[in-house]
Amino acid sequence: MKPMQDSWQFDTQCIHGGYTPDPVSHSRQVPLYMTSSYTFDSSEEAAAVFSTEKEGYIYTRINNPTNAVLEERMALLEGLEAGLTTSTGLSATLLVLLSLAQVGDEIALSPKLYGGAYRQFSYNAPRMGITPVWVDVDDPQGWEKAISPKTRFLYLETPGNPTLNVIDIAHVAQLAKQHGIPLVVDNTFCTPYLQRPADLGADIVIHSTTKYLAGNSTAMGGIVLGSQDYINRVRGEDYRNVGPAASPFNSWLILLSLETLPLRMDKHCSNAKAVVQYLENHPAVEKVIYPGLASHPDHAIAQKQMRDFGAMVAFEIKGGVSAGKAFIDNLKLCSLVANLGDARTLAIHPASTTHLPLSEEEQRVAGITPGLIRLSVGIENPKDILADVEQALAKIQSAPKMTSR
Numbered sequence: 001m002k003p004m005q006d007s008w009q010f011d012t013q014c015i016h017g018g019y020t021p022d023p024v025s026h027s028r029q030v031p032l033y034m035t036s037s038y039t040f041d042s043s044e045e046a047a048a049v050f051s052t053e054k055e056g057y058i059y060t061r062i063n064n065p066t067n068a069v070l071e072e073r074m075a076l077l078e079g080l081e082a083g084l085t086t087s088t089g090l091s092a093t094l095l096v097l098l099s100l101a102q103v104g105d106e107i108a109l110s111p112k113l114y115g116g117a118y119r120q121f122s123y124n125a126p127r128m129g130i131t132p133v134w135v136d137v138d139d140p141q142g143w144e145k146a147i148s149p150k151t152r153f154l155y156l157e158t159p160g161n162p163t164l165n166v167i168d169i170a171h172v173a174q175l176a177k178q179h180g181i182p183l184v185v186d187n188t189f190c191t192p193y194l195q196r197p198a199d200l201g202a203d204i205v206i207h208s209t210t211k212y213l214a215g216n217s218t219a220m221g222g223i224v225l226g227s228q229d230y231i232n233r234v235r236g237e238d239y240r241n242v243g244p245a246a247s248p249f250n251s252w253l254i255l256l257s258l259e260t261l262p263l264r265m266d267k268h269c270s271n272a273k274a275v276v277q278y279l280e281n282h283p284a285v286e287k288v289i290y291p292g293l294a295s296h297p298d299h300a301i302a303q304k305q306m307r308d309f310g311a312m313v314a315f316e317i318k319g320g321v322s323a324g325k326a327f328i329d330n331l332k333l334c335s336l337v338a339n340l341g342d343a344r345t346l347a348i349h350p351a352s353t354t355h356l357p358l359s360e361e362e363q364r365v366a367g368i369t370p371g372l373i374r375l376s377v378g379i380e381n382p383k384d385i386l387a388d389v390e391q392a393l394a395k396i397q398s399a400p401k402m403t404s405r
């Protein structure tokens with residue numbers, strides 16, 4: 001008999017959600033079904049599965065039992081009905097775009113997005129005849145102004161990568177409802193442990209599972225979560241036709257990491273607070289951006305919708321681009337990596353890396369300043385993280401004066 005999974009607490013769901021030991025092997029851990037295809041007992045049965053009269057697996061591009069456990073577990077954790085695992089986070093955003101909009105439509109979205117998502121919406125969407133209308137998220141009327149009768153969905157990321165601006169999900173969800181269109185939220189930075197957009201009215205939640213959910217820079221993955229009807233439609237149409245399915249091995253790795261998500265997130269958050277406190281008092285640092293700081297312009301919203309403030313920290317180094325790059329080059333424990341949400345502390349200088357393909361004006365709109373550093377604070381001992389940041393900042397201060405861009 002299937003356990004009463006809906007009634008379990010969050011940390012229990014992380015370990016057990018979506019899986020009951022299968023009746024054949026009784027395997028305690030979720031089995032890795034590393035297969036592309038599945039047999040049918042007869043052509044009659046095949047026809048029934050193909051026509052969706054009968055539940056069953058056809059081909060891993062459409063569904064897979066290991067991927068299915070991750071889909072169900074994540075749906076339980078996000079408080080949504082169903083999920084669809086994808087090869088990467090960006091294939092999850094692409095599926096949203098393909099499934100909700102077409103030629104002649106518009107989408108209204110925050111420009112404060114991960115650089116890759118910004119490029120997908122600003123470059124690929126127009127090539128499909130879909131117009132991105134960028135919302136001025138600092139204007140309280142910004143979303144309303146961006147919505148027209150052609151708008152098919154609203155899209156946001158909060159906290160935004162890498163500017164860490166926070167958007168009031170409940171407010172935007174209410175507008176979406178008024179206009180009868182879905183709100184899509186990228187919840188990658190928070191994971192459902194820190195923020196549950198569906199509880200605040202979002203209709204669809206996506207993740208790059210490559211980040212905190214995988215947790216250790218092993219697997220690429222993404223997921224789209226929403227109503228059962230929406231997920232069934234996407235699985236049967238765009239997902240099946242376009243082919244962005246997840247590797248079952250990656251889903252299996254992500255399922256293992258999910259078991260420790262609450263423990264890791266608590267440690268990530270407490271380490272991040274230690275780093276923030278240190279940076280705030282450092283003379284080489286112009287400004288620290290962290291939703292947990294009272295000085296953060298969106299602190300009140302963050303307090304309202306997040307359980308804790310996450311482990312992404314941004315700060316502006318005095319001395320612009322050259323100082324930003326020098327800080328990164330002097331780090332020893334922290335790695336220069338184009339990823340986040342790892343057990344290891346990672347650092348990057350967005351202006352010269354993730355956001356380099358954007359023009360200076362686009363960088364400005366996306367909130368990327370010349371000396372901005374993004375830290376993804378890991379779960380090492382905080383003393384070691386602070387010592388590394390301290391020695392790298394000390395080297396910059398003792399170097400000949402930098403010129404800003």
Ligand SMILES: Cc1ncc(COP(=O)(O)O)c(C=O)c1O
Pocket residue numbers: 088089090091114116117157161186188189207208209210220221222339340
């Ligand atoms: C917030 C956010 N969403 C989506 C993505 C894209 O995910 P992936 O790299 O798995 O395609 C990223 C990647 O950094 C991200 O930071």
